[in-house]
Amino acid sequence: MRTLCASTLIGELFVIGFAGLVAMKDPDLAMSTVWTVCGVAMVLSVLLCGVITRPGGVALGWAFQVALVASGFVVPAMFFLGLGFAALWWASVHYGRKIDEAKARFAAQSASAEPDAA
Numbered sequence: 001m002r003t004l005c006a007s008t009l010i011g012e013l014f015v016i017g018f019a020g021l022v023a024m025k026d027p028d029l030a031m032s033t034v035w036t037v038c039g040v041a042m043v044l045s046v047l048l049c050g051v052i053t054r055p056g057g058v059a060l061g062w063a064f065q066v067a068l069v070a071s072g073f074v075v076p077a078m079f080f081l082g083l084g085f086a087a088l089w090w091a092s093v094h095y096g097r098k099i100d101e102a103k104a105r106f107a108a109q110s111a112s113a114e115p116d117a118a
Contacts, residue, residue: 001096005061006049008088012068013045015085019075029074041067058093065089 020038024031048064051057065086072079 001093001100002052004092004096004099005052005058005089008085008092009045009049009052009061009064011088012064012085013042015081016041016045016068016071019071019078019081022075022077026074041071061089061093 016038020034023029023034023038026034044064048057048061051060065082068085069079069082072082
């Protein structure tokens with residue numbers, strides 16, 4: 001699960017950076033504000049990669065997805081991109097857990113088969 005979720009979060013890092021470039025064109029927004037918010041969000045996406053497997057890590061990831069969708073109020077294209085990444089996040093969590101379970105089953109089968117072969 002960690003690999004899939006981290007890949008999604010790193011993809012979001014780039015999207016947030018590009019959204020910052022788009023938001024910078026808005027005359028109502030100060031450039032310092034745009035880059036402070038984008039910078040914090042980009043750092044959070046990298047930090048979340050490290051806490052995915054810890055308790056509450058997936059929930060923090062969901063909160064990040066909600067924030068990404070909500071950024072559509074500033075950059076309207078982020079509504080669509082945020083929903084797309086939220087779908088990728090769901091798939092990463094869902095299928096990542098299935099992969100982890102399959103790996104655990106395979107490891108258990110391999111461990112139980114080794115004593116018989118010896």
